Amino acid sequence: MTAVATPTVQAERSIWKTTAVFLSRWKAPIGYSVMALLSLLVFGFGPEPGQTTSFALSQASDAVQIPVFSLPSMLTAIVLSVIALGLAGYSTYATYAEKKVGVWLPIAFGLAFMGALLTWAGAGRDSTNVNITGMLVSGVFLAVPLVFGSLAGVVNERSGVVNIAIEGQLLAGAFLAVIVASVTSNAYLGLVAAPIAGALVGSLLALFAVKYWVDQIVVGVVLNVLVIGLTSFFFSTVLSDRPELNQAAAQMQADGGIVLQSLPIPLLADIPVLGPVLFDHNLLVYLMYAIVIALQIMLFKSRWGLRVRAVGEHPKAADTVGIKVNRTRVLSVLLGGAIAGLGGAFFTVANGLSFAKEMTAGKGFIALAAMILGRWNPTGALMAALLFGFADALRIQLGIIGSPIPSEWLAMLPYLATIFAVAGLVGKSRPPAAENIPYKK
Template identity: 45%
Template structure:
């Protein structure tokens, strides 16, 4: 029996013709919904707690190249104007996601955040005789974000290599304790900084031994390390540092170093260009981590073992060794963030003084989509939210202090709930590799 050729049906592709594959991308509406909720909450706040009067925005200081006068505007008018703009941007976001099937771009979310902040500050500062210092707001935000940014950079390096580092909080806390102890003994903040980096590396090494070598669940190891370090530092603080506070818990701090000319730029000059060496180092480390991950052979190997370790092993990359090196480097970076508490901010160690900054750093990693620059920006955002509490208390804003304490964590929840859109971490993150 011979096979007979059968003509294809009209409109059907020829047997040898290439088949066109189309990818349908699902666009989530979570971001527009969150924008709508934030707009509604601010409008509800303005209605429920009417706060009349003018608000005074101070945009500079007497040390700037030229002094910008204090801007006095009616608080309720500015606040309600901000709500209108936020509502318009929310409508644009809904149109983009529903009608055009596009993700909400940054040119919608960034102006939304800026306008919302100005509207909230206008409501909070209305009627207060004191100035709302924008320079002070930026400077305080940078100071509070330093440990978060360093922790987030360490988290990005670790997860890009395939290791989930839940122990960032432990690295920050042990680094703060070690820098206080060593800095007090040597009377040198530089020695304290180096000791803090070694403490971060020590925690990373313990994490690596259990998570990489013995293939223990990485999340469980990170949680255990957090609890362990809290217990150790609390015990040593009460038994060692408190009885010998003058000798072992009085750390010299890094002085502020102003950059000539740049520190006199209005608004941002005193906040950005009159800082300590640890702050300047943060910008250098952020750029170095980005360059290392995306422009060097080392970065290519790190990302390879984080995405597809078996394929990386096939081409000769030593997966576990690469993960160890990346994790130890991440520990050193996180250690700098822990040193900030003692050699820059306070000058002495306090029990559990990191106060959950390591967990916020983890949220910054997700918020930043595992990218160093975005994670650093997320850290700055969380530091800005934390600093709002002190600024509003200065102007006597009618906002309960408990609510302001919740604000950084609320922003964290909004971030991981989808405000930044779809986030996908490295494919092999959290998966131990065993060579067959």
């Protein structure tokens, strides 16, 4: 490559640059407009005039019952699409006027779009209701491992260590949780054991990445393979020879063991819609809320958090003022591992299932995506993980209603949404500066 560029090459480059600058500036309005138009054309004009969509907000067990109500499908979907178009218009105006748009815009847009989609899918199906509350409840529940996984990523990466091993930590947590729960006949002890398994995987990450300066992404990828290999190996040998070590909740309950039960919070759980969605879950979900709040405060308001962030942004400066860089990193990696391990308990004891090979099925990678979408921030990670959880719940709901969209496309939805979000809506996200750089004195 020569340093002196010919005029044609320069011209070519400037065109390239102009296009790239234009696209990166206008991608959000373009993305919103395309989706809003799609919503109007497909969902708005899709239903026949006169068809209705019925929505259910209450579940059979709720204290306060809201009756099922029907809305004219076409009108509702068109109104929602027009709202989406309006939001796209606002985004265009904001880009033009160089105003900053808050996080409310993508959320409001997403709600309008999803609403139009559900109205369209449920149009003219008199026998089935669109069960909104049920969908939201399962969305929160499905988001649990993603929240824990992305929080683990936040803690690790804020200290400058990339954690690709979230998948392995979830799997290890799921594995140890069910074994300890089965041996002791107490699922709550499984919840205690799960973080230990995650921290063990984290300790390997710390050993190789912090002590031996191995590329952090390499260690993470390989640790995933190692944990998949080990858990599958023991599943096929020791656990299949001794099924009493790997019991589902139903089996444990039949034998008189203690299993995780739903613990509705008095009063709060009786609020219509919001109650069952947020305040009627098992202990793991409440632990999740607590950890999100604690981390948000600790990371940004405490001395510990300042140190962790300093080590992740500028380790040399941190070292100069007396912070032990590598010790801080090792502790963060262990803490992150423990959080992810606890999330792993979701797959076995919190779901009432026994362990199965590779049962985390790529959730650790989705958690990684949620962490980046949430911009390395605990509440942001929570929001992004909930988005994935709701997308998954929507897919299941549409499967129940029986939608005209092929199920494969529905399954693709969260992944496509992530790509759009990463590329279009979120744009350039800035990871901690010292990420993936070992600190050598």
